[in-house]
Amino acid sequence: MKLFFQQMMAFLLVTLSSLLIVGLVFIQFTKDSVYRNKWHSLQEYADSIFQQAIVLDTETADVKSVQVDQLQGVEKLLDNQHIHFTIYTNDGNTISYPNRNIASRITKAQRRELKNGDTVKTKSRMTFDKSSRQVTMTEMDKPYFNRNGNLVCVISIGSPLANVQADIEKVKKNLFMTFAFAIIVAVIASYFLSRYLVRRIQAIREAAHKVTEGNFNVQLVSGRKDEIGELTNDFNIMTASLKESNDEIKRQEERRRAFMADAAHEMRTPLTTINGILEGLEYDAIPEDSKEESVHLMQRETKRLIRLVNDNLDYERLRTNKISLNRHQINLKQATQRISKQLAKKAKLENDVIIIDMADDVMVYADTDRLIQILFNIIQNGIQFTQNGKITIRAQNAKDGTDIQISDNGIGMTEEQIKNIWERYYKADASRIQTKGESGLGMAIVHELMQVHGGQITVESTPEKGTTFKLHFPEQQKKLGH
Numbered sequence: 001m002k003l004f005f006q007q008m009m010a011f012l013l014v015t016l017s018s019l020l021i022v023g024l025v026f027i028q029f030t031k032d033s034v035y036r037n038k039w040h041s042l043q044e045y046a047d048s049i050f051q052q053a054i055v056l057d058t059e060t061a062d063v064k065s066v067q068v069d070q071l072q073g074v075e076k077l078l079d080n081q082h083i084h085f086t087i088y089t090n091d092g093n094t095i096s097y098p099n100r101n102i103a104s105r106i107t108k109a110q111r112r113e114l115k116n117g118d119t120v121k122t123k124s125r126m127t128f129d130k131s132s133r134q135v136t137m138t139e140m141d142k143p144y145f146n147r148n149g150n151l152v153c154v155i156s157i158g159s160p161l162a163n164v165q166a167d168i169e170k171v172k173k174n175l176f177m178t179f180a181f182a183i184i185v186a187v188i189a190s191y192f193l194s195r196y197l198v199r200r201i202q203a204i205r206e207a208a209h210k211v212t213e214g215n216f217n218v219q220l221v222s223g224r225k226d227e228i229g230e231l232t233n234d235f236n237i238m239t240a241s242l243k244e245s246n247d248e249i250k251r252q253e254e255r256r257r258a259f260m261a262d263a264a265h266e267m268r269t270p271l272t273t274i275n276g277i278l279e280g281l282e283y284d285a286i287p288e289d290s291k292e293e294s295v296h297l298m299q300r301e302t303k304r305l306i307r308l309v310n311d312n313l314d315y316e317r318l319r320t321n322k323i324s325l326n327r328h329q330i331n332l333k334q335a336t337q338r339i340s341k342q343l344a345k346k347a348k349l350e351n352d353v354i355i356i357d358m359a360d361d362v363m364v365y366a367d368t369d370r371l372i373q374i375l376f377n378i379i380q381n382g383i384q385f386t387q388n389g390k391i392t393i394r395a396q397n398a399k400d401g402t403d404i405q406i407s408d409n410g411i412g413m414t415e416e417q418i419k420n421i422w423e424r425y426y427k428a429d430a431s432r433i434q435t436k437g438e439s440g441l442g443m444a445i446v447h448e449l450m451q452v453h454g455g456q457i458t459v460e461s462t463p464e465k466g467t468t469f470k471l472h473f474p475e476q477q478k479k480l481g482h
Contacts, residue, residue, distance in 0.1 A: 005194075007190070007193070007194035007197055007198065008187075008190045008191060008194045011186065011189070011190035011193060011194065012186055012187065012190055015182070015183075015186040015190070016183070016186070019179055019182055019183070019186075023175055023179055026175060027168075027171070027172060027175065030168060030171045030172075030175075031168055034164055034167045034168055034171075035121075035123060035138070035164065038138055038159060038163075038164055039121050039138075039140050042083070042138075042139075042140045042157045042158070042159065043119070043140060043142060045078065045083065045085065045157055046085070046140070046142045046155040046157045047142075048074070049071070049074055049085060049087070049155055049157075050144050050153070050155060052067070052070045052071075052074065053066055053067045053068075053070045053071045053074065053087075053097075054066060054067075054087070054144070054152075054153060055067060056146060056152065062146065062150075062152055066087060066089075066097050068097065071087075071097050071098075075098065081159075082159060082160050082163060083157065083158070083159045084137075084157070084158055084159075085155060085156065085157040085158075086098070086155070086156045086157075087153055087154075087155055087156075088106065088153060088154040088155075088156065089152065089153045106141060106154065106156070110141060114141060114143040114151065114154055115143070115151050117143060117145070118143075119140060119141065119142045119143070120140070120141040121139075121140050122137075122138065122139045122140070122141075123138055123161075124136055124137075124138065124161055125137050125138075125139050125158070136160065136161040136162070137158040137159065137160055137161060138158055138159050138160070138161050138163075138164050139156060139157070139158035139159075140156070140157055140158065141154055141155075141156045142154065142155050142156075142157075197228065200228050200232075201228065203220060204220065204228075204231065204232060204235055207220055207235065207239075208235070211239055211242065216239055216242045216243035216246055217239075217243065218239050219236050219239065219240075220232045220235060220236055222236070251423075252423075267305055267308060269301075270300075270301030270302070270304050270305055271301075271305070273297060273298070273301050274298050274301050274302065277294045277295075277297065277298050278298075280294065281294070311441040311442070311445065312441065314373075314441075314445055315441050315444060315445050315448065318445065318448035318449065318452065323452060325366075325367040325370060325452060325453070326367050326368075327365055327366055327367050327453075327476075328365070328368075329363045329364070329365055329476070330363065330364050330365075330366055330368055330371060331360075331361075331362075331363060332358065332362045332363065332364045332395050332402065332404070333356065333358050333359070333360055333362060333395075335364075335368070335371060335372060335375065336356050336358070336375060336393050336395075337356060338372070339372060339375050339376050339379055340354045340356060340379075342376070343376070343379055343380060343383060346380070346383055347383050347391070350383055350384075350386065350387050350388075351387060351388045352382075352383050352386050352387070352388070352389055352390060352391060353389075353390040353391070354379065354383075354390070354391050354393070355390055355391065355392040355393070356393050357392060357393065357394045358393070358394055358395040358396065359396070361397075362395045362396060362397055362402065363397065363402065364395075364401075364402040364404070364473050365401070365402070365473060365474070365475055365476040366453055366473055367453070370449050370452070370453070373445070373446075373449065374446050374449050374450065374471070375393075375404075375406070377442040377443065377445065377446050378406050378446060378469050379391055379393070379406060380442070381442060381443065382406060382407075382408035382410065382467070383408075385408065385410040385411050385412075385467070386408045386409060386410030386411070386466075387410070389408060389409040389410055389466075390408070390409060391406065391407070391408045392405075392406070392407045392408075393405070393406050394406075394407075398472070400474060400475055401455075401472055401473050401474040401475040402472070402473045402475075403470070403471070403472055404470070404471040404472075404473070405468060405469070405470050405471075406468070406469045406471075407466060407467070407468040407469075408466050408467055408468075409465065409466040410466055410467065411463070411464060412461045412462050412463040412464055412465050412466050412467055413459075413461040413463065413467055414463055417461075418459055418461055421443050421459060422443055422444055422447040423444060450471065453473060453474075454474050455471060455472050455473045455474060456471070456472045457469065457470065457471050457472075458470045
């Protein structure tokens with residue numbers, strides 16, 4: 001079943017249930033009200049009859065006489081309203097008026113109630129009218145007492161139940177008409193309300209369909225603070241997140257393609273070189289005095305291939321959290337000096353100077369191999385982007401760990417480059433500096449390794465003035481004793 005019809009049925013069911021309950025309660029209330037009004041009227045008639053027609057003896061306080069003339073006039077008046085009355089005297093045992101009684105006899109149980117001063121009310125009682133036809137009456141028996149508190153007479157007065165039922169039926173008819181009108185209004189209101197809600201949901205459905213087709217620029221207008229409005233807001237957040245993710249995927253895909261092209265180019269050159277040397281050795285085309293140099297060349301090219309493969313393997317292991325650290329206290333100056341020696345040849349080619357400015361006792365809590373990898377990548381990056389300059393490494397022990405600062409006075413980076421420096425496959429503008437042989441994963445690996453160590457790394461750079469990397473390694477957490 002369509003949601004539209006489900007909504008309409010739900011609204012109608014709630015409305016009809018409410019109307020039915022209210023209607024039943026109202027009908028019952030109306031019945032009680034009609035009977036109360038009828039009995040109130042009958043009681044007023046009974047009081048009037050007692051005052052006008054019953055004469056009490058001044059000495060005995062009993063009924064002295066019944067003024068029949070007065071009663072006949074009252075009887076004729078009430079007869080036009082289909083109301084009968086009967087007067088019982090002698091403690092409710094003798095009918096004093098009229099001679100042709102159509103009221104029911106007073107039972108012993110009712111007589112006891114009357115003597116206690118209670119008025120006996122009967123909603124429905126079968127009797128016969130003056131034409132001996134069986135009728136259903138609504139009656140009330142009211143006792144009257146003298147000044148001594150003795151029961152002197154009972155006036156039984158009644159009205160055909162048809163009169164009461166006519167009033168009730170009239171109320172039911174009006175209620176039915178109101179009920180029918182309310183149903184019509186409920187149908188119309190539920191139609192438009194259901195249509196409004198379904199249209200809002202349909203708008204989300206259509207927007208979701210657009211998203212499945214790849215359009216992540218869909219944004220819905222949420223004007224109400226209800227569940228559907230919250231769903232709309234969540235949908236907008238979702239589409240924004242999907243758009244951001246999709247853009248990121250596209251960026252990563254572009255960088256992956258660029259990396260694959262660069263990697264293929266970088267791998268083709270050493271492979272071609274190695275293949276050429278091997279063919280030369282195979283056919284004895286390389287002079288004897290050049291064979292050693294050819295072997296060294298193959299070694300260098302092989303190392304380039306290994307570096308490309310290792311960078312990718314390292315990054316994937318870090319990204320999938322498949323790396324374990326063996327951390328301990330490391331003398332940072334000694335580690336930095338090892339790296340400086342490794343990169344001395346490359347720094348010399350760029351006419352750069354590596355300066356180590358730190359105390360001999362600066363310690364860092366880290367994994368040795370990974371610390372070397374972090375520092376090596378950053379220092380090598382500084383050499384790569386600096387010519388005729390210097391790379392300075394400073395460090396000091398802090399109260400919560402170790403602070404390291406690596407600065408160069410090279411070409412620096414723009415804000416866009418700083419923003420993307422930690423992205424995998426990202427390379428700086430190749431037209432500004434030579435990046436031959438680089439995979440574009442060095443800084444991404446550095447960032448991941450710092451996170452694995454629980455440290456922090458930030459970068460500050462100004463174009464044409466240089467770049468500074470700031471690293472913080474947390475201190476070793478002391479184990480609490482038991």
